[in-house]
Amino acid sequence: MPRPAASHNRTGQPRGSKGSANPPRQPQRSKYRHVFATHAVQRDSCLSPDAQATPSFVGFRNLMVLVLIFSNLRLMIENFRKYGVLICFHCHDYRRxxxxxxxxxxxxxxxxxxxxxxxxxxxxxxxxxxxxxxxxxSGADTCxxxxxxxxxxxxxxxxxxxxxxxxxxxxxxxxxxxxxxxxxxxxxxxxxxxxxxxxxxxxxxxxxxxxxxxxxxxxxxxxxxxxxxxxxxxxxxxxxxxxxxxxxxAPTLVYQPVYPRTPSIRWTFVLRHLVEVTGLSIVIWIASAQYAAPLLQNSLSNLLVLDFVSILERIMKLSTISLFCWLCGFFALFQSFLNALAEVTRFADREFYGEWWNVSSIRTYWTTWNKPVTNFMRRHVYSPLVGRGCPPAAAQIIVFLLSGVLHELLVGVPTHNIIGVAFAGMMVQIPLIALTDRLQMMRGVRGKVAGNVIFWISFCLVGQPLAALLYFFAWQAKYGSVSREWQERGMKGGLGELLRRR
Amino acid sequence: MPRPAASHNRTGQPRGSKGSANPPRQPQRSKYRHVFATHAVQRDSCLSPDAQATPSFVGFRNLMVLVLIFSNLRLMIENFRKYGVLICFHCHDYRRxxxxxxxxxxxxxxxxxxxxxxxxxxxxxxxxxxxxxxxxxSGADTCxxxxxxxxxxxxxxxxxxxxxxxxxxxxxxxxxxxxxxxxxxxxxxxxxxxxxxxxxxxxxxxxxxxxxxxxxxxxxxxxxxxxxxxxxxxxxxxxxxxxxxxxxxAPTLVYQPVYPRTPSIRWTFVLRHLVEVTGLSIVIWIASAQYAAPLLQNSLSNLLVLDFVSILERIMKLSTISLFCWLCGFFALFQSFLNALAEVTRFADREFYGEWWNVSSIRTYWTTWNKPVTNFMRRHVYSPLVGRGCPPAAAQIIVFLLSGVLHELLVGVPTHNIIGVAFAGMMVQIPLIALTDRLQMMRGVRGKVAGNVIFWISFCLVGQPLAALLYFFAWQAKYGSVSREWQERGMKGGLGELLRRR
Incomplete structure (x- = not known):
């Protein structure tokens, strides 16, 4: 067996010599081509813990994007083969x-x-x-x-x-x-x-x-x-x-006698943003009609018999489409629409949102995703309360209570089911904030990544699709197919009836 | 209407003043809490093209990972509800x-x-x-x-x-x-x-x-x-x-009288890597039996009637699982197994692979993913050929021809179907290399990203699942369910028969 090459021991090897082990691209006309020392120096596998530098993984980022596109394209093909085209202009029945x-x-x-x-x-x-x-x-007894x-x-x-x-x-x-x-x-x-x-x-x-x-x-x-x-x-x-x-x-909820203004209206800017609003609205409409609607429809039976594994599976399937609609809707409303409105009104402060997608604390999410409401709450609820001696934590809870009521108004009233899910959703934020605040204080990036992951899971991957499913179910229980099914079973409609019977 | 605040025009605003518009966390006991100027300076939306700095999107990277996990967990639930547990120790029938x-x-x-x-x-x-x-x-007529x-x-x-x-x-x-x-x-x-x-x-x-x-x-x-x-x-x-x-x-295909060696064997290193090999092998086995097998099985009927949309859908579904198995298999063989073997043999040059996942040219992929074979081909085929005056491009094609033959031997012979798909797969690399070489010469990162995307799509998302499907189909045509189906239809088995009939 050959003796160990003493000159190439584990520590003494210069890193810079790595490239020298590779033969030149255009080899010289040497007679001894088969004896070239391919293995000349000690080298570690780049994924090995021994390796001195962590390799780049940018290719896996590209792969993730591709796999996401591929797997969702596949689901679109599957959906099309199952349901055909569900998009239809005349199917949107609204009463006069x-x-x-x-x-x-x-x-x-x-x-x-x-x-x-x-x-x-x-x-x-x-x-x-x-x-x-x-x-x-003036001048009289001042006090x-x-x-x-x-x-x-x-x-x-x-x-x-x-x-x-x-x-x-x-x-x-x-x-x-x-x-x-x-x-x-x-x-x-x-x-x-x-x-x-x-x-x-x-x-x-x-x-x-x-x-x-x-x-x-x-x-x-x-x-x-x-x-x-x-x-x-x-x-x-x-x-x-x-x-x-x-x-x-003006695109703000906070009154000021004077606002910073831009010198002029750029009409191409307005047009571009309105085109974005229109395009994204169509995309959301197609996504809801073609993908979300059948999904919601065929999860009703699972909800009715409380088959939890199926409900979980439905929520997971729904989460992708609800996330997609949410991101499109956010961009359409907060970026495209509010910027177009701001341009027309020459409103110069366009900070309608922050980088909420990077948040590591759910508190930061709620103060960055919707700046108009945050500004209102901060100026007219939180600051006055704290100014009057209310503890900041209590003031925050009051803000969340008010916000919860407004959310319930915005979701429960139009769906004719004030079931309190939106309000409860806002209340759940308070313990989540306490949790992610702790994570944020951790050293290094791990706590931040964990906080960001908790945010996405709680908010976009579970919270929103679950809420959408519950309000859809409540709606169907009151007006739709579930109600009819109950009537067939001799039950009166309404979610209240369902809850009373359980 | 308030006049535009001249001091806050579109250009004159200092960027550093951004934070000053936010109220302090713990507001002072000011009487005028409701008049605070929330909108004090001109600011752009961070996603707007006007914004001076591009925001970080690291949160979306986390989201992508989560969506991938969620959607595949969902597919696992779906698979379980459809097929139950398909993993079975006694089902692997091999002849004595x-x-x-x-x-x-x-x-x-x-x-x-x-x-x-x-x-x-x-x-x-x-x-x-x-x-x-x-x-x-010596000393006689030298010439x-x-x-x-x-x-x-x-x-x-x-x-x-x-x-x-x-x-x-x-x-x-x-x-x-x-x-x-x-x-x-x-x-x-x-x-x-x-x-x-x-x-x-x-x-x-x-x-x-x-x-x-x-x-x-x-x-x-x-x-x-x-x-x-x-x-x-x-x-x-x-x-x-x-x-x-x-x-x-030794974990190399290239003979040298002497290799660089490590001073000693770290047995914990060996053990850890062998545990990795075992664990990953089990994972691959489960993934194949539970997810790939039923997928392959129920794509046979689509292949039989050449329903291209369904075949595409099946390949897209198969691509995720074949990609997963490929990545696990790569890590198990090239990182874990070869490192364990190298440690036991005190072989110091552990460069068994490069960062092939980041490649922007398919040529680089083939020279980095499998260094032992690359080293062999370079030293014993490519360099000698070029040294004898063969043009480098021709030498490369010869290397790919040899590599194609070896791939066909490794896949076609054990599946008893030398149908040439593996060989053809290697030959397809040559035009792809020509294409991505051009992309790589483009300026900026776009060409590199495009090359990387072409690599992943051609190799992992289409090439591998398609090849797996074709060999599985050929196998089934010779021995399995397709063969039986044909016999029922009065056709003889074998893919050759199928091709002759078409």
Whole structure:
């Protein structure tokens, strides 16, 4: 047996000499071609733990993308062979009444914004006259005056707040009532309810912001000046019809007298983004009709008999398509639509979302995926609560409670099933946040990857398809095939009936 | 409407000020909480083409891994509900004769290596006496002597080469005959054929290397010295039983008198790698029995009626499982098994493969995935051919032809269907190499990604499952269910019959 080559021991080998073991591409005309020392130095397999450098795995990333495309193309072929083409323009039956009520709400809901404007107009008048009186009485007993002024401001605010509350509550209550009782179609209902919630948030922000602006006018505090941005339009100049209309259409839920603006509208930008919105909407529609609908339909029987393995299998199959629709919908709404709207309104702050797909904590997800709502909650709920001495954790829970109610309104009301799944989904976030916050504090990237994985699984791979399945089931239990099946079995329709019987 | 804030125009905004727009986590006890300027600066959506920095998409990488796991877990549930457990120890029926012939070949095949050793022993004796004669006659007419010596060497080499050729050919021919006609089980057959091919390559390398070593001894050329590594065991000392046995077991196909060696055997390393081999073998076995077998079985009817959409769908479904088995098999053989063998033999050059998963050219794939064979082909086929004036492109085609023949031997013979698919698969590589070589010359990463994608699709997602399907079909046509079906239809078995009828 040959003796070990002492010059090539495990440690003494220079790494740079690796390439020298390979023969040159165009070998020289040497006589001794068969004796070339192929194995000249000590080398490790690149996947071995001994290897000094970890190899790149970029090829496996490409492979993953390819396998995803291939396996979903295969499922599309399978789906086509099983169901044929399910996309159909005439199959979307909506009642004439739904459309009429939808249009009615579309024109009625913004009126509450105008009502808020009228309330603010009156408040501004009152403030102007109060300011006049205060200026006349200046120089008198300041301390007593200030106390009186504070009391007067607070009592006036209570009246204004009362009218605003009435106005805002009526907005949400009327829209919810109409959608729940008179608009059967869940798509039209969702649009109406979403519109009402947006206007409700805008009304709240308009009222609260103007309250503080008014206070700053009447009782200025030099230590806490207003943002310099607002100087170009001080209170009460901002209580104007034009200013309100801008806020009405601006892609934000947070009222400011002045916003950063872009110098001009790039119409090609608008067009490109509207084309994206249209294209993605069609893609989502096809995906729902061709892939999600039959899947949801044939999971009903499994849900009915509580066959958990089958339910799990259905949720796993549903997760890919719901994830796809969610990503497309997110891009269509938050990137394409809001950017188009911002361009038309020359609204310069386009941070409608952050890099939520990289989050390692579920808390960060909720503060980055939907910046308009986050900004509203932070300015008008969280900060005021903490400012009044509420512990931050409690303030966060209150924000999630409010958010849960709004989610339930947006999902439960249009589907006519206020079953609390959307609300419960928001509540589940609180322990998940506690868990991923801990993971995030771990050293290295492992905790971050684990947090990101928990986010995707809990939110996109389990949460959304499960919620979609439950609301679809509840809908079918009330109106659809499940209801008919129950009637055949001599049961009354409705999920409540199902739960009572179990 | 508020005037545009001139200080926040599209270009003048400092990027670093981004964070300043977010309120502090723990807000100060300010009175004016509702007037905070949420929208203070111009910002772009991070996915927008306007955005100055491309965001990280590392979260989507995690998502891809999760979706792959989820969708394949779902397919596993589906498979289980459809077929139950298909894994079964007693179902692997092999004939007693197969095992006997397998063991016979296992002991017979290495004898050809010993025969090669005896031939070399005789050649070394002859060389030693020739060297003695040359030394005695030194100082005489050198030019004439050299010419005579060259002639004498070549005529002797022709005799040696004849015996080596007989020996090597008999090795391959006997093994192939026995496997094709007497070993029915394709698994046992593949092992025997693989063993025979490995020994055949080792015999060839042993003969060719010793020929050049002998030539260097008899007619030394100071301008082209032998590798310094070989100095510790010069010819003819290397023609020893111990040296041959080391080459017999060393994880290489290329003979060298001396190899770089490690100082000691780490038995924990060996154990860990053998555990990996065992574990991965079990995983591959389960994957084949539970997932690949029913898939192959129920694609037969589609192949029989040439339903191309269904065949495509089957290949796409098969591709995931064949890819999985291929990756596991690659790791088990080239990383775990060869490293364990190298550790036991203290073989220091562990470069059994390169980073073939990142290749952007199919040429690079074939030179990196299987380094032992690449080293053999380069040293004993490609370099000598190019050295004799053969154009490199032609030499490469010859290498691929030889490789194609060996692949067909390894797949066609054990499955008793020399249908040429494996050979054709190797031949298809030549145009693919020409294509990806062009892509690789493109600037930027696009060409590289495209080359990598072409590699994965052609090789793993289409090539392998298609080949597996065709050989399985040919097998079934000769022995299995398809054959029975044909007999029912009054056709004789065999793929040839099928092709003749079409």
């Amino acid at each position: 009444q739904d459309v009429i009520y939808g249009f009615l709400l579309y024109f009625l809901v913004p009126c509450h914004l105008f009502a808020a404007f009228i309330i603010e107009l009156a408040a501004a008048q009152q403030a102007k006259s109060a300011l006049g009186r205060m200026k006349k009485a 007593k005056k200030q106390e009186e002024a504070r009391k007067s401001f607070n009592s006036t605010w209570r009246i204004i707040a009362f009218f605003h509350a009435i106005n805002a509550t009526f907005n949400l209550a009327i829209a919810t009532y109409v959608v729940y009782y008179h608009i059967h179609h869940p798509g039209i209902g969702t649009l109406c309810e979403l519109h009402a919630v947006i206007v409700w948030l805008k009304v709240c922000s308009y009222a609260l912001t103007n309250r503080d602006l008014r206070h700053a006018l009447l009782h200025p505090n030099p230590a806490q000046p207003l943002p310099s941005l607002y100087k170009s339009c001080p209170y009460p100049q901002n209580i104007s019809w034009a200013n309100l209309c801008y806020f009405w259409w | 004769q197969d095992v006997i012939y397998g063991f016979l070949l296992y002991f017979l095949v290495p004898c050809h290596l010993f025969a090669a050793f005896i031939i070399e022993l005789a050649a070394a004796q002859q060389a030693k006496s020739a060297l003695g004669r040359m030394k005695k006659a 004439k002597k050299q010419e005579e010596a060259r002639k004498s060497f070549n005529s002797t080499w022709r005799i040696i080469a004849f015996f080596h050729a007989i020996n090597a050919t008999f090795n391959l021919a006997i093994a192939t005959y026995v496997v094709y006609y007497h070993i029915h089980h394709p698994g046992i057959g593949t092992l025997c054929e693989l063993h025979a091919v490995i020994v055949w390559l080792k015999v060839c390398s042993y003969a060719l290397t010793n020929r050049d070593l002998r030539h260097a001894l008899l007619h030394p050329n100071p301008a082209q010295p032998l590798p310094s590594l070989y100095k510790s065991c010069p010819y003819p000392q290397n023609i020893s039983w111990a040296n041959l046995c080391y080459f017999w077991w």
